[in-house]
Amino acid sequence: MLHSSYIEISKSALQNNIDFIRREIGPDVQFSSVVKGNAYGHGIEQFAPLAQACGINHFSVFSADEADRLLKNIPQPATILIMGYLDNPELEWAIRHDMEFFVFELDRLQEASAMARKLGKSAKIHLELETGMNRTGFDKAALARAEAFLASHRSEVELQGICTHFAGAESMQNHERVLRQLQKYYRQVARLQQAGHLPRQRHTACSAAMISYPETRMDMVRVGIMQYGLWPSPETYSRYISRQQEKKDPLQRLINWKSRIMSLKSVPQGEYIGYGTSFQAPRDMVLAIVPVGYAWGYSRSLSNQGQVLIKGTRAAVVGNVNMNVMMVDVTDIPDVEKDDEVVLLGRQGKESITVASFGELSTQLNYELLTRLPLNIPRYIID
Structure with missing residues (x-):
């Protein structure tokens, strides 16, 4: 990739x-x-x-x-x-x-x-x-x-x-x-x-x-x-x-934003993760390093708040989001490997990260979040 x-x-x-x-x-x-x-x-x-x-x-x-x-x-x-x-x-x-x-x-x-x-x-x-x-x-x-x-x-x-x-x-x-x-x-x-x-x-x-x-x-x-x-x-x-008999959202999201695990890191209990002291490991942890940060449109305000999907399971962003990478807690997700798919926005298995939830966590509007996605991220059409 x-x-x-x-x-x-x-x-x-x-x-x-x-x-x-x-x-x-x-x-x-x-x-x-x-x-x-x-x-x-x-x-x-x-x-x-x-x-x-x-x-x-x-x-x-x-x-x-x-x-x-x-x-x-x-x-x-x-x-x-x-x-x-x-x-x-x-x-x-x-x-x-x-x-x-x-x-x-x-x-x-x-x-x-x-x-x-x-x-x-x-x-x-x-x-x-x-x-x-x-x-x-x-x-x-x-x-x-x-x-x-x-x-x-x-x-x-x-x-x-x-x-x-x-x-x-x-x-x-x-x-x-x-x-x-x-x-x-x-x-x-x-x-x-x-x-x-x-x-x-x-x-x-x-x-x-x-x-x-x-x-x-x-x-x-x-x-x-x-x-x-x-x-x-x-x-x-x-x-x-409120005006409809069928209470189902008629719209479907077009966008899925994906990355892959760049590296895996074991961190002992008590260690601080990433820049500063915003997150201290409460136990021995396994982290997935994902090569996306605020330079790529993933807001720094999602530090210690954001979530991604790995193997169909929600994984929490821990520590401060960096310019080009972020750290994700995969301690409780079995069999995680380097190069596994990471969904930043969209669906994986039965779980999804919606633009709305993403925006609420980062205090961004739907519009702001989407339009900040850099031009040079490749975009592919799927069925």
Whole structure:
């Protein structure tokens, strides 16, 4: 094994999740697969062709570099939507390649129009509205200027979409705020439509909004975390499952993160293990040394808390997680040998280490944990 760990991605799990989401949203709503953050740690280069094989033809990314990686790795044509970072100098590249992109500032709208005129083709824009997230998007005053500009540049700018983003649809704590955002969005869209600006798509819903606020599905949903088999929050899952007769999670996790035992070490009772004095052996112990540490995305906060699977049995991380290795207690697991498989995340036998449990131990969100998995961990597709 050239690398100290590797990631397996399940095609059947992805197909299951896509089929479930399509049943939820119905046939008339566009499914945009969100692959920002290196496809939530699954790897754009590996995930995007797999998603296409499972029937996806619309992708959303954060930045131009992600769009470029996507463009180079999808085997079939697809719509690519850039939701965030796109420098004005990159607009030419984006328009040439028929990319769609969010516009949330007047200067980007003006530059996109000028570049479209230069290239002799229209810029496909999605007008992002500020409805209460207070991150990006046209507020009321800026929207009036954008509206006037669009009216005089219809031949250069194609209004593909009008969109916004909710500030925490995964938590009922934000319920009233989300509803206020939705009402503000409706008012702003109505104003634009009355002025003759008719978008092809209205879209507001992320995974959490799609489940908890079905009215937000509109013409398209931007689905990230759920296609990878994870819920935006325990609360989102509870709200969904409470409405179902069958109390079974419909999603399947795609990812298994694995390594192997690099070495075995016998440690006498009373010895400290690893850096510092955070763990003292309470008895004679046998440790498995696993070649994965915080440099590889295994959080240092999992020191003396994390668990892995070896021979289908949970084994505790002992001592501080190092940059490149960690120590695991295998004293009570019989017949452990060097090179035995170690599951850091995923299933082995009847046991599993879930992203949720992993995240709770390390105080990380599902999203944070996955997107921190380094690019250079190999990723392989399995059935």
